[in-house]
């Protein structure tokens with residue numbers, strides 16, 4: 001069934017209230033605080049994120065592991081023949097595109113940091129400044145910059161939005177369906193309390209993603225066991241007898 005739904009609620013205060021209700025209930029359902037799933041330095045997290053684009057986690061994880069086993073450090077990856085990097089990441093999608101892109105990004109960071117191939121300096125910048133610096137690199141958009149800031153050892157407040165998170169937000173009416181994943185980052189992050197700690201922002205990303213994976217499926221969402229059904233116009237329409 002292809003329901004054209006919903007229109008995002010226009011009252012920002014109402015939406016922010018709903019965001020908190022959804023967050024609290026999903027946190028109960030999925031168990032917040034949620035442990036960070038890894039502890040990479042920010043440059044390693046950036047490479048991992050570049051590998052993960054449109055790739056299954058297991059495959060991008062295998063590619064990342066191969067890279068770190070075959071090359072002693074990121075400078076060696078940067079300076080290696082591109083074919084060697086491509087062979088190491090063959091498990092992920094489009095290794096022939098990702099290998100030169102990763103090397104290009106590593107060279108640019110080296111140049112822009114005057115020889116220092118590291119992103120540890122981002123810890124000294126504000127989150128918006130750090131994300132802007134990252135997004136000036138080729139192939140780095142808001143999801144990748146947020147992942148580097150949030151998932152890496154930086155542990156800063158930034159909200160990555162994946163396709164599950166985006167789908168749940170649209171169905172709940174937090175954002176209009178016409179807003180794509182990229183532009184949704186700014187809208188969804190602005191709906192969160194400004195004083196939230198990084199862990200709370202991370203939890204919000206995790207519970208929205210988990211809800212999309214475990215309940216709010218792309219096809220046949222399990223609305224009748226959803227803890228936020230009463231807040232969800234999409235689910236309520238879907239459960240109307242004429243739509244079943």
Ligand code: SF4
Nearest residue numbers: 216221223226232235
């Ligand atoms: S009620 Fe259905 S559509 Fe709405 S969030 Fe829950 S599972 Fe998704």
